[in-house]
Amino acid sequence: MKTRTLQKDKVNIITLGCSKNMVDSEVLSGQLKANDIDVVHESTKKDHNIVVVNTCGFIDKAKEESINTILDQVNLKKKGKLDKVYVTGCLSERYRGDLESEIPEVDAWFGTMELPLILKRFDADYKSELIGERLLSTPSHYAYLKIAEGCNRTCAFCAIPMMRGTHVSRPIEQLVAEAEKLVRSGVKEIMLIAQELTYYGLDLYKKRRLGDLMNALADVKGLEWIRLHYAYPTKFPMEILEVMKQRDNICNYLDMPLQHIADPMLKAMKRQITRQEILDLVKSIREQVPGICLRTTLITGFPGETLEDVEDVKRFLEEVRFDRVGVFTYSHEEGTSAYELEDNIPAEEKERRAQDIMETQQEISLEKNQEKVGKVFRVIVDKKESGRYLARTEFDSVEVDNEVIISTDRKLKPGEFVNVRITKAFDYDLEGELV
Structure with missing residues (x-):
């Protein structure tokens, strides 16, 4: 490629959004490095001449951050400090047509599944034999392991299927091989991620096989901790709890986003579960794995949410006492079924409700932490x-x-x-x- 100097190209990858995006950037880095191209993650040295921005397009705040980051890099290009600016990821997948006309200074836009096309821009070949090879952007002792891509759920608020497609599981053998490579590189802990862990295997094996995958990964020598993120509560595969109990290197930890607890909101969000079913599930999980740490995330400000719904969430948290809770404010996303509803709660009120819920959880978190003193x-x-x-x-x-x-x-x-x-x-x- 032409550059402003005779120096070899150096690529800086900037990653925005979730850990799944981070894994995509790590895979791209590994492919570039295998093609003898210098690559770094979010370098501050400014000794690179090409930037790839891996964007998030999930909610308003993330989209704004992505666009601002792109504009920052474009300004550097205008000043002669960069030769090329490429954009990939969810925002690019979702709004490529609009973005191409609004920010013409970007050299090329790529979707979420176009890694080979990105590599062509560097006259590089996609090396299929490198599956599982990544240039980690995390510290060397932990890594994320993406076990599937896309999602088959139809939650009213979520735009992920538009950007990531339907659920596609990766074969168990491929994931075990990747985990073994990660351990050889010094990784002690892996976090299993996907849009929805509990669906794993249905497309590939015609049945849920998250438990089988957990067992296979637990056999990897040198892998000290395995952690589960993004487990969907509906039709939860209870058999994975038995695996968790039996295998010492599977953390007694489960991240299970519930999004809400009030029945009117669960129905409007198309979560396919009721308040009572959630209570029964949490009780069953705790009975099967005593001492398990349960993390959840909630959304406040969904269209039609009432103050009574918010109080219901607070009562639920006080009753169930989750170990970890995160709260997000609802973002009105075009293309989702909720977009047809009126976004009738002001942003300030959404934030106030989120803060109100977090204050309830803050007290619970302190009490649970105080119980650990002396242990x-x-x-x-x-x-x-x-x-x-x-x-x-x-x-x-x-x-x-x-x-x-x-x-x-x-x-x-x-x-x-x-x-x-x-x-x-x-x-x-x-x-x-x-x-």
Whole structure:
């Protein structure tokens, strides 16, 4: 390719959005590197001449961040500091036609499933033998493992199927091979991700096989922790809980987004489940795996939501006492079935409701953390920051959950497992000392 200097091309990949996008960027990096092209993730050195922006198009805030990032890179190109700006990912998939005319300075736009086309821009070949080879953008001791692409659900608020297509599971053998490669590179913990984990296998094997996959991954030597994210509650495959109980390296942790609890909202959101069914499911999960950590996410401000619906959510949280909760405000997305409804709740009120719900959960989180004081937990060390080490228990995933703060003169390494006695508890963090 032509460049402004005689130097070799260097590509900087900027990733926005979720961990699934991060995996896509890592795969692209691996392919570029295999084609002898210099590549970095979100470099601040500014010694690159090409940028690939991997965008998110899920909700308004994410779309705005993606567009601003593209414009920032285009401005650098105008100033002669970049030769090429390419855009890929969900925003590009969803709005390519509009974006091409609005931001003509971008050299090429790509959808979510067009990796070979991106590589052609670099005169590079897609190497199928590299399946599972990635250039990690995470610290070397943990990684995300995307077990499927797309989604077959029809939730009223969600635009993901428009951007990612229908559910496509990856074969068990391929995922095990990728996990083995990750472990050989130093990974100790993998987080299973997909738009919807519990659907895994139905398309490929004609039955749900998440449990079989978990067992196969648990056999990978050197893999210390396996963590489950994005499990859909409807038709939940209870057999995976037995696997979780039997296998020591599968974390007693489950991320199960519920989105709401009030029956009118669950029906309007097309969640295919009722409040009572959710209560029964949570009870069954806790009975089968005592001590399991349950994380959920909720949406507030969906069209037609009443203040009583919000109070119902708060009562539910006080009754069920989830370990971890995240709350998002509803985003009115064209192309979804909810877009036909009136977006009748102002943004400020959506935020107020979200804050109200989180204040309820904050008290629950503090009480649950206080129960841990004096107890000993095995933790994985993530990093050293401001003279202290930050670690996590098996009940905490990366970035979204609690951290354990350790002050010690002993030198600890990222990825090292140590035992810690909890000495202090805060709303969302713990302090501890080495045992």
